[in-house]
Amino acid sequence: MAPLHGIPASPGYAVGPVHVVRRRSIVPVSRSVTEADLPGETVRFREAVDRAQAEIQYLADSLARELGTDEADILASQLLILEDVLIWDATLEVMRKDLVNAEAAFTTAVGDVARNFLQIEDEVFRERVGDLRDVEQRVLRAFTGAGDPGPEVPTVPSVVVAHDLAPSDTAALGRENVLGFLMDVGGTTSHVAILARSLGVPAVVGLGGRALALEPGTQVALDGSIGEVVVDPDRATIDRIHGLARTAAVTNEKLAGLRDLPALTPDGHRVRLMANVEMLLEVDEALARGAEGVGLLRTEFFFFQHQRIPTEEEQVRAYTELVRRMQGRPVVFRTLDVGGDKVSDYLGAKREYNPFLGWRGIRFLLANRALFKTQVRAILRAAAVGQAKLMFPMISGVQELRDAREVCEEAAAELEREGIEHDPDLEIGVMVETPSAVLAADLLAAECDFFSIGTNDLIQYMLAMDRGNSRVSYLYQPLHPAVLRAIDRTVKAAHAAGRWVGLCGEMGAETRLAEVLLGLGLDEISLHGPALPKIKQVIRWTNLSEARSIVDTLLDMPTAEDANAWLADYIARRKRDRVEEGTP
Ligand code: PEP
Ligand code: MG
Numbered sequence: 001m002a003p004l005h006g007i008p009a010s011p012g013y014a015v016g017p018v019h020v021v022r023r024r025s026i027v028p029v030s031r032s033v034t035e036a037d038l039p040g041e042t043v044r045f046r047e048a049v050d051r052a053q054a055e056i057q058y059l060a061d062s063l064a065r066e067l068g069t070d071e072a073d074i075l076a077s078q079l080l081i082l083e084d085v086l087i088w089d090a091t092l093e094v095m096r097k098d099l100v101n102a103e104a105a106f107t108t109a110v111g112d113v114a115r116n117f118l119q120i121e122d123e124v125f126r127e128r129v130g131d132l133r134d135v136e137q138r139v140l141r142a143f144t145g146a147g148d149p150g151p152e153v154p155t156v157p158s159v160v161v162a163h164d165l166a167p168s169d170t171a172a173l174g175r176e177n178v179l180g181f182l183m184d185v186g187g188t189t190s191h192v193a194i195l196a197r198s199l200g201v202p203a204v205v206g207l208g209g210r211a212l213a214l215e216p217g218t219q220v221a222l223d224g225s226i227g228e229v230v231v232d233p234d235r236a237t238i239d240r241i242h243g244l245a246r247t248a249a250v251t252n253e254k255l256a257g258l259r260d261l262p263a264l265t266p267d268g269h270r271v272r273l274m275a276n277v278e279m280l281l282e283v284d285e286a287l288a289r290g291a292e293g294v295g296l297l298r299t300e301f302f303f304f305q306h307q308r309i310p311t312e313e314e315q316v317r318a319y320t321e322l323v324r325r326m327q328g329r330p331v332v333f334r335t336l337d338v339g340g341d342k343v344s345d346y347l348g349a350k351r352e353y354n355p356f357l358g359w360r361g362i363r364f365l366l367a368n369r370a371l372f373k374t375q376v377r378a379i380l381r382a383a384a385v386g387q388a389k390l391m392f393p394m395i396s397g398v399q400e401l402r403d404a405r406e407v408c409e410e411a412a413a414e415l416e417r418e419g420i421e422h423d424p425d426l427e428i429g430v431m432v433e434t435p436s437a438v439l440a441a442d443l444l445a446a447e448c449d450f451f452s453i454g455t456n457d458l459i460q461y462m463l464a465m466d467r468g469n470s471r472v473s474y475l476y477q478p479l480h481p482a483v484l485r486a487i488d489r490t491v492k493a494a495h496a497a498g499r500w501v502g503l504c505g506e507m508g509a510e511t512r513l514a515e516v517l518l519g520l521g522l523d524e525i526s527l528h529g530p531a532l533p534k535i536k537q538v539i540r541w542t543n544l545s546e547a548r549s550i551v552d553t554l555l556d557m558p559t560a561e562d563a564n565a566w567l568a569d570y571i572a573r574r575k576r577d578r579v580e581e582g583t584p
Contacts, residue, residue, distance in 0.1 A: 001231045004210050007473055008227035009186065009193035012202030013245040014179035015221045015238050018214045019158035021151045021165065021173075026140040030104035033095075041095055044143070045102040049082050051142035052135065056082075059308075081135045086113060103143045110136045154178065159220050161211045164468075165192050172305070175199055175281055180222045182211040182229060187466075187473035189456035189506050191341055195301075196224075197509065198282050198528040204229055206470030255533035259290035263536045269544040271518060273536055274332075274526040276504055279305075280318070283325050286529035290536065293329035293387070295526020296452065296504040297322065299375065300336050312374045319382035330387040332452065332502075332526070333379045334431065335372065335404075337361045337393035341468045356457075356466060361394025361431075366403050376411040383423035391429035391452055396436045398443050405447070431504075433457035438486045441493035451494045452526070455505025459483055477560035478507040479516070479567065484555055491521045502526055512571060514538035516554060519547030541578075 033041055056078050081087065090109035095102060114132050151169045154160065154177040161182045165173075170192055181196050186205035196203035202224025214220070214231065221233035221241045230237050263271045274295025275286030279302075286294070302318055303310060310318075323331050339352075339360025352358040365372040379390050392404045405428060412424040430437065430444050433454030437444060445451065455478065460467040462482050465475035477483065487503070494501035502524030507513055509531035517525055518539055527535065550570065557563040 004204075004207060004229040004231065006182070006204040006208075006211075006227045006229070007186070007188060007206040007470055008224055009183075009188050009190075009205040010181070010196035010201060010203035011225040011248075012180065012200065013221075013223055013225075013241045013248065014159055014202050015233065015241050016157050016159050016179045016219070018161050018182075018216060018218045018220055019152075019154040019177075020212065020214070020216045021160060021162040021169065022212070026137060026144070028101075028103035028107050028140055028143070031101040033099055033101055035099070038095060041102040041105075042092065045091060045095075045106065048102070048139050048142040051145075052138045053079060053082050055138060055142070056135075078131050078135050078138075081132060082139070103140055106139060107136065159222055161214055163212055164190075170195050175201075180224060181205070182207060182214075182220070182222070184209055184211045185470060186468055187470055188476060189460070190468040194276075194456075194506065194528070195278055197506070197530065198276060198278055198285075200285060200528075200530040206473060208470065252530075252533070255537060256288075258533050258536050258540070259288070261290075261536070261540070263539045265518065265539055265542055265544050265547075267543040267545060269518075271522065271539055272502070272524040273532055273539075274330075274502070274504075274524055275529045275532065276526050277322075280322060280325075282529060283322065286532075287326075289529040289532040291329075291529055291532060293326060294322070294331040295502055295524055297331055297333050298337065299333060300338055300342055303336060303338070304342075309371065312378050315375060315378035316381045319378055319388075320385050323382050323386035323388055326386060328386060330389060332389045332391055332429070333382075334391050334393055334452075335362075335365055335375055335379075339364050356460065362392050362396075362400050362404060363394065365392070366400065366407075369407060372404075373407050373411050373414075376408050377415060377422075380408075380411055380415060380422040380424065380426065381420060383426045384421045388423065389427040389429060389450070391431055391450075393431045393454070394433060394457070395430045395444065396434045397440055398447060401430055401444060401447055432490050433505075434461050435486070438490050441490045442497065445494050445497035445499050448499070450499050451490060451501040452524075453487055453490055453501065453503040453505065453522075455483070455487070455503060455507045458486060458505065459507075462486060477564075478510070478513060479554060479557075479563035480560040481555065481557060481563070484516075484520070484551070484563075487520050487522075488551070488555060495521065500524065509535065511535065511538060512567060515542050515547045515550050516567070518542060518544060519549070519551035 060076060087109055090112060091106045094100065094105035094108045098105065110132055151172055153173055157177050157179050159180045159182060160173060160178055163184045164186060165183065178201055180201050181192055181203035183192055183205040184207050186192055190205060193203055193205055202222050204222060204224060204227045219232055221230040221237050223241060223244065263273045272292050274293045275291035276296045277283060277286060277294045278298045319333065339358060340356045379388060382388055392401065395401055408428060412422065415422040427449035429450035429452055430448045431454045432438060432441060432451050456467055459476055459478065463475050463477065463480060465472040491501050500523040503517060503522050504526040508517060508525040509527040511534045514535045515538060525535065553566065554563050557566060
């Protein structure tokens with residue numbers, strides 16, 4: 001079989017069996033029953049429905065408590081489905097007519113209703129089909145007595161294969177026994193890709209159906225650096241991949257010597273290199289690579305590890321542990337950024353038709369003030385044991401910043417009144433990741449302490465390309481003049497107001513772009529730990545003055561293609577010069 005090619009989403013090499021994670025839908029086995037069995041089957045049906053109802057009610061209650069009744073209504077509509085005489089009558093009718101067991105009859109009845117809904121030319125009915133299918137799966141699980149099982153975790157070292165993985169599933173898989181990821185959908189900045197890079201495991205995404213076509217247990221050899229997957233590799237391929245892995249390990253070993261050295265240019269300019277962290281288990285890796293702190297803590301991943309909203313005390317414990325583990329180094333907490341591709345049933349942030357333009361980031365938080373305030377309280381409390389900062393995702397203008405700051409003030413005032421230890425004076429920043437935030441950067445800078453440029457979203461919104469859609473991933477172009485100019489403008493606005501500015505998108509980890517970011521004047525770059533030493537090495541080689549002139553040239557290039565070609569040529573020339581000079 002010819003090698004499969006997808007989008008290289010996380011570098012690295014792996015050889016191992018495939019572990020397939022499918023959407024866990026239960027298809028019930030149809031069993032014949034007699035007339036005499038029917039009363040018993042009806043009782044089993046009632047009991048399964050009761051259990052499913054109790055589960056939904058529990059979720060709805062916790063939603064109502066944390067988010068308010070509007071969000072709980074989503075689940076209330078699922079409760080209504082279970083009471084619907086249409087479903088009940090249809091199920092009992094199928095049981096009687098076909099003489100089949102209750103679960104098979106129920107699935108047939110739901111299928112009939114879903115088909116009818118799909119024929120109605122109305123979005124509302126189509127949305128109802130999603131609810132119907134959710135409810136169906138919950139009832140079918142209730143028949144077996146099992147709760148939501150989460151994804152099946154590999155028991156031997158394996159390459160995880162899926163259509164796509166929700167962040168909650170990726171979090172649940174953990175790190176043990178995960179050699180790499182193969183996904184049918186996604187782009188380089190989709191969240192599975194980000195997590196894979198943070199964990200230092202290879203990933204290939206956008207395989208367009210060829211990943212899930214692999215049989216469980218099939219051996220694959222994976223080269224995440226070029227996005228290649230060899231199925232049933234021969235001895236020579238396995239040796240080649242192992243050889244590449246060894247070379248990468250040797251390079252890492254050499255770079256390890258940089259760990260305690262500053263990211264300082266030869267002409268004396270200092271940049272802070274920080275780590276992007278999603279889960280506590282990445283912290284040791286980040287520190288081992290020389291991270292000077294956490295520049296972006298994606299707190300949503302902590303939420304996704306739970307099947308319910310974590311309480312303030314649970315959040316305080318987790319955040320405090322992280323701040324302590326960083327031993328005085330700063331931790332930038334980004335408040336919950338759900339929505340987009342980060343959806344979660346229990347948070348009520350459901351799939352939308354235009355998810356990245358929808359109920360996301362700060363919009364979700366401001367609409368759910370109780371949950372927002374609880375998180376801010378937990379962060380303010382954790383800040384008392386070390387150095388913490390706080391920033392808000394998806395800010396599109398000053399009013400959102402003001403509203404968010406008001407929540408922080410309320411939280412601090414409450415903690416003060418309650419006599420609970422906290423830090424009321426932590427720095428508050430804004431993620432600049434929407435075009436409107438770039439254009440209003442001077443206005444935002446006047447009302448916050450720092451900026452962190454989220455280029456994953458900024459590129460998505462500037463170039464109108466869905467970051468999770470492999471068909472348009474070619475448009476992800478960090479050197480597009482609009483992107484470079486947006487970063488340039490943001491940095492200048494921050495500095496004019498005396499604020500510091502960092503960058504925490506994935507472009508911060510691209511070695512070829514390190515001089516560009518240096519020349520753009522960023523004070524801090526936050527990236528996944530494994531890529532940090534290489535970036536530091538480039539910074540330690542490059543004079544700020546040289547980096548500035550690179551940026552001056554690139555800002556005037558008319559296309560990303562021109563800029564990519566010019567930069568590649570420049571890097572090759574400089575490498576040759578260094579070899580001739582005998583510098584490393
Ligand atoms: C970004 O958008 O660049 C960012 C760092 O945040 P996230 O990838 O979590 O949206
Ligand atoms: Mg973002």
